[in-house]
Amino acid sequence: MDRVKDLASKKAAVIFTKSSCCMCHSITQLFYELGASPAVHELDNDPYGRQMEWALRSLGCNPSVPAVFIGGKFVGSSKDVISLHVDGSLKQMLMDAKAIWF
Amino acid sequence: MPEASRVDSFCLSDFDQSVGNHLENAVELNGNPVHNLLKVSSQTISPGPVHLGTSDRLPTSVDKGQFTYLEDRLSLLAQKLRSTNQVIIPSCDTENQEWSAMADGSPRTDISTDADTDDKNQRFDGGQSLAIGGSDSSDRSKDKTDQKTLRRLAQNREAARKSRLRKKAYVQQLESSRLKLTQLEQELQRARQQGIFISSSGDQAHSMSGNGAMAFDVEYARWLEEQNRQINELRAAVNSHASDTELRMIIDGVLAHYDEIFRLKGIAAKADVFHLLSGMWKTPAERCFLWLGGFRSSELLKLLVNQLEPLTEQQLVGITNLQQSSQQAEDALSQGMEALQQSLSVTLSSGSLGSSGSSGNVANYMGQMAMAMGKLGTLEGFIRQADNLRQQTLQQMHRILTTRQSARALLAIHDYFSRLRALSSLWLARPRD
Numbered sequence: 001m002d003r004v005k006d007l008a009s010k011k012a013a014v015i016f017t018k019s020s021c022c023m024c025h026s027i028t029q030l031f032y033e034l035g036a037s038p039a040v041h042e043l044d045n046d047p048y049g050r051q052m053e054w055a056l057r058s059l060g061c062n063p064s065v066p067a068v069f070i071g072g073k074f075v076g077s078s079k080d081v082i083s084l085h086v087d088g089s090l091k092q093m094l095m096d097a098k099a100i101w102f
Numbered sequence: 103m104p105e106a107s108r109v110d111s112f113c114l115s116d117f118d119q120s121v122g123n124h125l126e127n128a129v130e131l132n133g134n135p136v137h138n139l140l141k142v143s144s145q146t147i148s149p150g151p152v153h154l155g156t157s158d159r160l161p162t163s164v165d166k167g168q169f170t171y172l173e174d175r176l177s178l179l180a181q182k183l184r185s186t187n188q189v190i191i192p193s194c195d196t197e198n199q200e201w202s203a204m205a206d207g208s209p210r211t212d213i214s215t216d217a218d219t220d221d222k223n224q225r226f227d228g229g230q231s232l233a234i235g236g237s238d239s240s241d242r243s244k245d246k247t248d249q250k251t252l253r254r255l256a257q258n259r260e261a262a263r264k265s266r267l268r269k270k271a272y273v274q275q276l277e278s279s280r281l282k283l284t285q286l287e288q289e290l291q292r293a294r295q296q297g298i299f300i301s302s303s304g305d306q307a308h309s310m311s312g313n314g315a316m317a318f319d320v321e322y323a324r325w326l327e328e329q330n331r332q333i334n335e336l337r338a339a340v341n342s343h344a345s346d347t348e349l350r351m352i353i354d355g356v357l358a359h360y361d362e363i364f365r366l367k368g369i370a371a372k373a374d375v376f377h378l379l380s381g382m383w384k385t386p387a388e389r390c391f392l393w394l395g396g397f398r399s400s401e402l403l404k405l406l407v408n409q410l411e412p413l414t415e416q417q418l419v420g421i422t423n424l425q426q427s428s429q430q431a432e433d434a435l436s437q438g439m440e441a442l443q444q445s446l447s448v449t450l451s452s453g454s455l456g457s458s459g460s461s462g463n464v465a466n467y468m469g470q471m472a473m474a475m476g477k478l479g480t481l482e483g484f485i486r487q488a489d490n491l492r493q494q495t496l497q498q499m500h501r502i503l504t505t506r507q508s509a510r511a512l513l514a515i516h517d518y519f520s521r522l523r524a525l526s527s528l529w530l531a532r533p534r535d
Contacts, residue, residue, distance in 0.1 A: 020476075021447060023483050026438030032432050063483070078487055086427050086494035087501075 001055040002042065008069035012099035013038035016056060016067040019045060023078050030081070036099040044064040054101050071097030173341040205432045292530060314373025319383050321366050325359070330357050333516045336509055346505045352503065356512050362494055364489045367395070380484055385526030388519065393432065394439065394488035399495035400429040402515060404500075409514050410507055428495045435491070440485055442477060449474045 008014045014037045019023035031038045043049035043065060056067045061077050068075040070093045075081065084090040094100045336352045371378055381389040391397060403425040407413075413421065449470055500508050 020445070022438045022442040022477075022480055024488070025441045026434045026484075026487075029437045030430060032436035033434065068409070079490055080470050080486055082431050082491055083494050086424070086432055086491065088423060088427065 001051075001058070004052050004055045005072075007039070007041055009072040009075070011039040012036070012071060012097040013071040013094065014041070015039070016041050016043060016052065016065055016069075018043050018065050021065050023063075027068065027078050027081055028065040030085065034094060034100060035102075036094050040101075070094060070099065127272050183216055210488065240270055245248075309343075314370055315377035315383075318373070319368065319371075319372035322363070322383050325363050325366065329356075329516065331358055332359060333513065337513055339514065340506075341511050349509050351507050353500070353508050353512065357496065357500060361493065364493045368486060368535075371395075371482045375481045375485060379481065385523045386529060387522045387526040390524075394435060395485045396488060396492055398432060399492050400425055400432055402518075403428065403495070403499070405518060406514055410503065410511060417502055422497070424495065424498050424502065428491060431491050432488075435484060435488055442480060442484070446477050449477065 004016070007016075013031055014080070015028055015031065016040045017028065017040055019042045028038065028040055031050070043053050046052060053064045056064045059067075059074050061067045061074070063077060066078055066081075068077070068081050069080075075084065081090065086094070091100070174376065198286070332355055336349075339349055339352055362487070367378060375385065378395040381392040381395065388397075403421060407421055407425070410421070452470065499511060502504060503511060
């Protein structure tokens, strides 16, 4: 959990993924499309990957990836991100966290 | 008639010319001599209506006497032929069973008493005596045998006739059943194309067991019906200038009903994701626009913008943003799907394609399959998020618009899909060369 929180605070937009996860690819692409440059951490390529996955689950992230953090705060998985994007909240969050400027 | 001449050459050597004439004039024959025997014998003229299949042609001028006479001659000839192993009797024929029964029931001496029988037959024209095998004159004096033979022949005739009638009725029943089955299959195929499931055995609507695809089709059909009803109610309310409160109630119902179909699709995605992805539960024209198992929200919004005027500045911005957001989300999901496809291809084509198997390769193969299976499993997630996107877009649209505008938007959406469905029906019913 510490590692998760630590990595999440390092950049305005942070996404935890797995290299084999195609939904993660979708969400990451969405962030790029919005002009954000998220930090992407692949759990399957991290030595502490398993513990991190456990930590993400305990935050209520199901499936555990993709797990999105904006401004250090846990936002949710793909479902949450899409919902927030549709009602305009996602963009606002990114702007507030200075991940994007317009 | 080549067929008749074939009969001539094979069977009629034992008959005299008059019988030959009868055969030629009376019945249409095919190439198989034995079949011809059976066929001729089947042209029984009974007191009641004649039961003839379409393949039989019978000149109505032939009288009963002639045919009964022919029958007898032919039945005895068949016995003779069988006993001398000159012909192979076809199997699986109730008529043949009748034939066998007759053959077994009558001793060989029947053949030789045939001419005697005919002499005593009052219905026979002209009283011609006929020869079979040349041994017809030895037993004229034995009355008892003649009577027995007469009776047996009559009984045999009757049994054969009844058997033939039964067989004909049965065959006709089979034919009509087969026709009906073909028609039903075509109907079913047509209905399936339109995405409507027709239950073939009882009501399967509440059981998800067996076939998730079929169960969903049933649910979807029901959902459409209910939606039509709600939309009609909404349309009536709008046309009658109902109050906002009343409109809002109906609109909430419509939106909740949309939630319902997304819920049902979620269940169906677990059971059979490929059925949803195929779009076979939708009509053909709708399938044209299929994206990840449903409609594209961004396209729908583009269509609506023009119909929703007048919009305030804020509303216009809101709708435009919504359209853009849904477009972005759609693109993101599409890219994820592409990545999935590529990943799947790579998985299935990696390792040794086309080389001979060894234990190492088998393990490889199993591993690849396991990985591919895992990837296929993620399809459900994509459909789920696509539906999530549709649901969120509808709800956000409702938030941006006024009550009355929402009502008009929902009507417009329904009308659009209705027309697509109508187009599909027209398309399916179009005349073809």
